[in-house]
Amino acid sequence: MDYQKTNEEPGDLLPREKLLSGGPEALSDRELLSILLNTGIKGKNVRVLAEELLEKLDRSGNIPSLKELEKISGLGRSKASLVIAMLELGRRRWGMRETKICSPEDAYNLIRHYADRRQERFLCISLNGAHEVIAVRVVTVGLVNKTIVHPREVFSDPLQDRASAVCVAHNHPSGKLKPSEEDDEITLQLKSAANILSIRFLDHIIFSAEGYYSYSRARNLSENEKKQY
Numbered sequence: 001m002d003y004q005k006t007n008e009e010p011g012d013l014l015p016r017e018k019l020l021s022g023g024p025e026a027l028s029d030r031e032l033l034s035i036l037l038n039t040g041i042k043g044k045n046v047r048v049l050a051e052e053l054l055e056k057l058d059r060s061g062n063i064p065s066l067k068e069l070e071k072i073s074g075l076g077r078s079k080a081s082l083v084i085a086m087l088e089l090g091r092r093r094w095g096m097r098e099t100k101i102c103s104p105e106d107a108y109n110l111i112r113h114y115a116d117r118r119q120e121r122f123l124c125i126s127l128n129g130a131h132e133v134i135a136v137r138v139v140t141v142g143l144v145n146k147t148i149v150h151p152r153e154v155f156s157d158p159l160q161d162r163a164s165a166v167c168v169a170h171n172h173p174s175g176k177l178k179p180s181e182e183d184d185e186i187t188l189q190l191k192s193a194a195n196i197l198s199i200r201f202l203d204h205i206i207f208s209a210e211g212y213y214s215y216s217r218a219r220n221l222s223e224n225e226k227k228q229y
Contacts, residue, residue, distance in 0.1 A: 015027055015031040015032070015034045015035050016035060018031065019035065028113065028116045029054055029113050029114075029116070030047070030050045030051055030054050030116065031050075033050040033053055033054055033083075034046050034047060034050040036082065036083065036086060037049055037050055037053070037075075037079055037083075040074060041073075041074040044073065044074045049072070049074050049075065052072050052073075052074075053069070053072060053075065053083065056068070056069065056072060057087075058114075058117070058121060058138050058141060059138065059141055061137060061138075061157075063084060063087045063088060063091065064084070065084075066080050066081060066084060069083060069084065096110070096133040096135070096136060098132055098133075099132065099133040100130065100131055100132050100133075101125065101127060101131050101132075101133060101167060101202070101229055102131065102228060102229050103228045103229060104203055104205060104212065104214035104216060104217050104229075106229075107125060107167045107169065107202075107203060107205055108169075108205055108207055108212045108214075110125065110133065110136060111123050111125070111136060111169050111205075111207070112207060112209070112212075114138075114171050114207075115171050115207055115208050115209040116209060117171055117173065118173055119141055119142060119173065120141070120142045120170050120171055120172070120173060121138050121140075121141055121170060121171055122138070122139045122140045122141075122142065122149050122154075122168065122169075122170040123136060123137065123138055123139065123168065123169045123170065124136075124137050124139050124154050124155075124157065124158065124166055124167075124168050125166060125167040125168070125169070126157065126158040126161040126163035126166060127163055127164060127165040127166065127167065127202070128163065128164055128165075129164040129165075131165060131202075131229055134158075134161045134163055135157065135161060137157055139153050139154050139168075140153065149186050149190075151189055151190055151193035154166075154168060154190055154193075155193060155194070155197060155199065158199060159197065159199075163199060164199065164200060165199060165200035165201070165202050165229075166194065166199055166200070166201060166202065167202040167203045167204075167205065167229075168190060168201075168203070168204050168205070169203075169204065169205035169206070169207060170183075170205075170206060170207075171206075171207055171208060172206055172207070172208050173208075174208075175208045175209070175210060176208075177206055177207070177208060177210075177211060177212065177213040178213070179206055179213060179215070183204070183206060186204075187204045187215055190204070202216060202229050203215055203216035203217075203229070204216075216229070
């Protein structure tokens, strides 16, 4: 077994206080959205509103439309417009282009912000021939402790991306990093499908806020003696 741990301790500060003391990287996605939304509505505080918005964003392949976000009770046109403007500006200015994935740590750092989700998210990272990130997508959102994944769902978008390689990952809400038999089976299925499609299958990472388990590092999926990508 090969588990990689991080040394982070959760803080009890409010989001803005955490931002001031630790910078934006210290905040979860929900906390960042809480700051952006600022307030909730009667019967729904900003924390709950941010959680519902985060759920919507995780399930959306692209930036949601104004009409889609307005369906969230308490968001309203003004806040929905602010969220969309923020997402689009971030996409234009910073995005993930030219982010290079060279190791399990690189992949983990790219997707670790999904670790606080209450349900499993199965993610797929599309990479070009230089292992630069093309896109990171949520493939499925499953029940707590169980996600059902099919190769056609995983590879549909990478094929459209003309990706040369992929790295998949999913969070364990329980915090336990040990792979299940189902995880082993899914990994073998995806690696086999990738070989047929001539797409390099770099890794399957199981992660939590505390650390991660890398199939490549533990079982040498990448067939690289240094266990790097």
